[in-house]
Amino acid sequence: MKDVAALAGVSLSTVSRVVSGSPPVAPELAVRVQRAVEIIGYRHNHTAGTLRRADGVSRTLGLIFEDVSNPFFSAVHRGVEDIARARGVVTFAGSSDEDPERERELIDALLARRVDGLIVVPTAGDHTHLLRDVAAGLALAFVDRPPTSIEADCVLSDNRRGAEQAVAHLIAHGHRRIAFLGDRPEVHTASERLAGYRAALRQADIPEEPDLIRHPRHRAADAYHLTAELLRADTPPTALFTSQNLITIQALRALHHAGHKHDIALVGFDDVPLAEAIEPGVTVVAQDAFGLGRHAGELLFSRLDGYDGPARRIVLPAPLITRGSGEIPPSQ
Amino acid sequence: MKDVAALAGVSLSTVSRVVSGSPPVAPELAVRVQRAVEIIGYRHNHTAGTLRRADGVSRTLGLIFEDVSNPFFSAVHRGVEDIARARGVVTFAGSSDEDPERERELIDALLARRVDGLIVVPTAGDHTHLLRDVAAGLALAFVDRPPTSIEADCVLSDNRRGAEQAVAHLIAHGHRRIAFLGDRPEVHTASERLAGYRAALRQADIPEEPDLIRHPRHRAADAYHLTAELLRADTPPTALFTSQNLITIQALRALHHAGHKHDIALVGFDDVPLAEAIEPGVTVVAQDAFGLGRHAGELLFSRLDGYDGPARRIVLPAPLITRGSGEIPPSQ
DNA sequence: CTGAAAGCGCTTACAG
DNA sequence: CTGAAAGCGCTTACAG
Numbered sequence: 001m002k003d004v005a006a007l008a009g010v011s012l013s014t015v016s017r018v019v020s021g022s023p024p025v026a027p028e029l030a031v032r033v034q035r036a037v038e039i040i041g042y043r044h045n046h047t048a049g050t051l052r053r054a055d056g057v058s059r060t061l062g063l064i065f066e067d068v069s070n071p072f073f074s075a076v077h078r079g080v081e082d083i084a085r086a087r088g089v090v091t092f093a094g095s096s097d098e099d100p101e102r103e104r105e106l107i108d109a110l111l112a113r114r115v116d117g118l119i120v121v122p123t124a125g126d127h128t129h130l131l132r133d134v135a136a137g138l139a140l141a142f143v144d145r146p147p148t149s150i151e152a153d154c155v156l157s158d159n160r161r162g163a164e165q166a167v168a169h170l171i172a173h174g175h176r177r178i179a180f181l182g183d184r185p186e187v188h189t190a191s192e193r194l195a196g197y198r199a200a201l202r203q204a205d206i207p208e209e210p211d212l213i214r215h216p217r218h219r220a221a222d223a224y225h226l227t228a229e230l231l232r233a234d235t236p237p238t239a240l241f242t243s244q245n246l247i248t249i250q251a252l253r254a255l256h257h258a259g260h261k262h263d264i265a266l267v268g269f270d271d272v273p274l275a276e277a278i279e280p281g282v283t284v285v286a287q288d289a290f291g292l293g294r295h296a297g298e299l300l301f302s303r304l305d306g307y308d309g310p311a312r313r314i315v316l317p318a319p320l321i322t323r324g325s326g327e328i329p330p331s332q
Numbered sequence: 333m334k335d336v337a338a339l340a341g342v343s344l345s346t347v348s349r350v351v352s353g354s355p356p357v358a359p360e361l362a363v364r365v366q367r368a369v370e371i372i373g374y375r376h377n378h379t380a381g382t383l384r385r386a387d388g389v390s391r392t393l394g395l396i397f398e399d400v401s402n403p404f405f406s407a408v409h410r411g412v413e414d415i416a417r418a419r420g421v422v423t424f425a426g427s428s429d430e431d432p433e434r435e436r437e438l439i440d441a442l443l444a445r446r447v448d449g450l451i452v453v454p455t456a457g458d459h460t461h462l463l464r465d466v467a468a469g470l471a472l473a474f475v476d477r478p479p480t481s482i483e484a485d486c487v488l489s490d491n492r493r494g495a496e497q498a499v500a501h502l503i504a505h506g507h508r509r510i511a512f513l514g515d516r517p518e519v520h521t522a523s524e525r526l527a528g529y530r531a532a533l534r535q536a537d538i539p540e541e542p543d544l545i546r547h548p549r550h551r552a553a554d555a556y557h558l559t560a561e562l563l564r565a566d567t568p569p570t571a572l573f574t575s576q577n578l579i580t581i582q583a584l585r586a587l588h589h590a591g592h593k594h595d596i597a598l599v600g601f602d603d604v605p606l607a608e609a610i611e612p613g614v615t616v617v618a619q620d621a622f623g624l625g626r627h628a629g630e631l632l633f634s635r636l637d638g639y640d641g642p643a644r645r646i647v648l649p650a651p652l653i654t655r656g657s658g659e660i661p662p663s664q
Numbered sequence: 665c666t667g668a669a670a671g672c673g674c675t676t677a678c679a680g
Numbered sequence: 681c682t683g684a685a686a687g688c689g690c691t692t693a694c695a696g
Contacts (some may be wrong), residue, residue: 001690010666011667012668012689012690012691013691016689019690026666042463043443044690045444046444046445046689047390047444047445047555047689048383048689050379050690051690052378052689066408067410068425069407069622070408071403072607073406074403078400078401090438091443092424093400093409093425094413094421094423109378109420109422112376114379115435128510128516135374150619187688233453234670249605249606252606252609255609256608272605272606273604273605274584274610277585277589277610278609279588295470296640311474342682343682344673344675344683344684346681346683348673348674350677350686361682376674377672379674380672381675383687383688384687385674385675385676386675388688430681
């Protein structure tokens with residue numbers, strides 16, 4: 001910047017004003033500065049400005065997902081990006097892999113880079129350490145799952161009702177032996193969806209069978225075999241409720257490979273590509289992933305804009321989309 | 333930091349050394365500093381350090397994709413993240429939407445935040461403006477597509493050979509009227525895949541029919557109708573080569589809805605979830621998206637580690653995976 | 665409207 | 681092994 005000032009024959013103050021667009025500067029000088037910027041190939045150092053600026057704002061956001069490569073989270077990611085982009089804010093993104101320690105490392109790394117805010121899909125770990133940062137001005141929002149240990153803005157899908165609706169739908173089609181395939185209940189979304197499953201059974205006076213509730217350890221790796229195993233049981237389920245997108249995909253593979261796609265019903269939580277092209281079409285509870293991201297972004301920016309009220313919770317509906325697989329009647 | 337120094341009763345230098353792990357500091361003082369850090373809730377300001385540090389390294393990377401929410405790119409994203417994570421480097425990510433202007437804005441925003449390197453899926457726009465930044469020490473790598481206007485490291489799938497293989501496979505199954513559905517040739521991957529399509533036709537002495545080469549304007553919105561339209565033509569194609577994942581999904585929908593899934597063959601470029609569960613299974617040319625990301629990360633870090641040789645190009649194979657849809661013989 | 669000077673939170677020779 | 685001091689690239693009162 002001082003090279004630019006020298007070349008343009010003005011002071012640092014003037015260059016700074018031109019570069020950051022502060023009003024009071026003569027058009028002629030501005031042009032001279034612009035020209036010098038071009039010639040030198042000057043890149044503004046926004047982080048240095050952040051250090052000095054009164055408000056200390058970095059126009060930078062941190063996003064922490066379970067896995068950036070899961071299509072559900074990457075859609076949330078895009079939702080946030082669209083909101084941030086409109087404000088000239090650029091976003092970090094990282095994957096916790098559901099590991100609280102990894103999540104903590106990411107948070108520390110992002111806060112050390114002085115992000116203005118953090119949007120996180122929380123692991124089951126503790127988040128009280130963020131309280132100090134929030135008190136110091138950090139904007140914070142949770143998405144997909146609520147924080148367990150602290151109060152903060154969050155936006156969620158209506159997991160319980162969505163799951164209840166899915167299972168009630170299967171019951172309405174005559175099923176009584178309905179398997180639940182989902183993550184362990186430590187994950188909030190999984191426990192909510194399990195609660196929805198249970199509520200629907202209760203409503204219909206169907207006793208719960210522990211054998212029908214399964215938690216694949218590694219989703220992509222185990223859900224396939226777990227489903228195949230369930231189908232081979234003495235009294236197999238007549239319907240499956242798969243409560244997570246990767247699990248749905250694996251269960252569908254198992255169903256199709258075992259030749260049961262037309263006699264075992266399935267409803268999945270979260271939509272999957274091609275669900276509509278498959279035979280039968282896959283009935284799902286659809287989440288508005290982009291919407292989750294956009295709302296999380298909006299909650300966050302409202303904090304940065306000065307909102308200082310109590311924590312807000314936005315719950316987006318998760319409607320059932322019937323396509324065939326959920327309307328198969330029980331085969332026995 | 334000065335509060336920590338005051339509380340611990342040491343100098344700023346000592347706090348800095350403890351916090352950044354520089355060796356020569358007495359264990360007793362280190363403990364006192366650590367304690368003060370805990371009490372105060374001190375967060376290290378890594379960006380301030382970057383400003384002062386001799387090497388000026390920010391341990392920050394910028395990633396620019398066409399769209400972070402496309403599963404192909406989000407897998408590339410994760411590949412880069414895994415490499416970066418191992419080095420304590422955190423990554424920005426953004427979407428260009430194939431718009432050179434938007435890409436330029438993102439690059440400017442990231443360079444203003446002083447990323448150490450940039451990994452970009454380039455739009456068709458000009459990238460010569462990056463030359464100065466590279467000369468000034470920026471590490472740069474392109475992924476999925478090579479840069480058109482400058483020399484730089486890049487990692488690609490073998491698009492041409494993959495496409496040629498796919499089309500040759502269809503020809504080997506007796507097809508002569510094979511449609512190409514893909515992005516406009518301004519996008520490098522699309523033009524390479526089209527070149528592969530043409531090479532396979534030439535090899536088999538099949539004249540090219542312009543009517544069979546189609547470019548949906550908006551992939552998700554138009555590919556479905558374009559496919560349906562092709563199927564309704566007087567002499568419809570007997571096989572489709574869909575050269576992009578979103579287009580493959582839409583074409584499959586159209587094929588299934590029109591009741592042609594068993595009599596029109598299809599091979600897609602890039603794998604899609606459930607491709608295996610569908611009936612018939614979807615034959616595809618598979619890309620190693622994670623591998624593309626990992627290799628791009630490695631090329632980038634080798635530059636940051638001091639490699640200063642000529643630009644390198646890594647080409648990953650894109651093998652054909654046969655699952656049924658590509659082995660359907662021509663129906664007429 | 666413009667410039668000289670102080671200072672954001674750090675790191676790093678330099679002296680002790 | 682420790683501390684005082686200079687300075688990274690900026691912004692911002694303050695004076696003119």
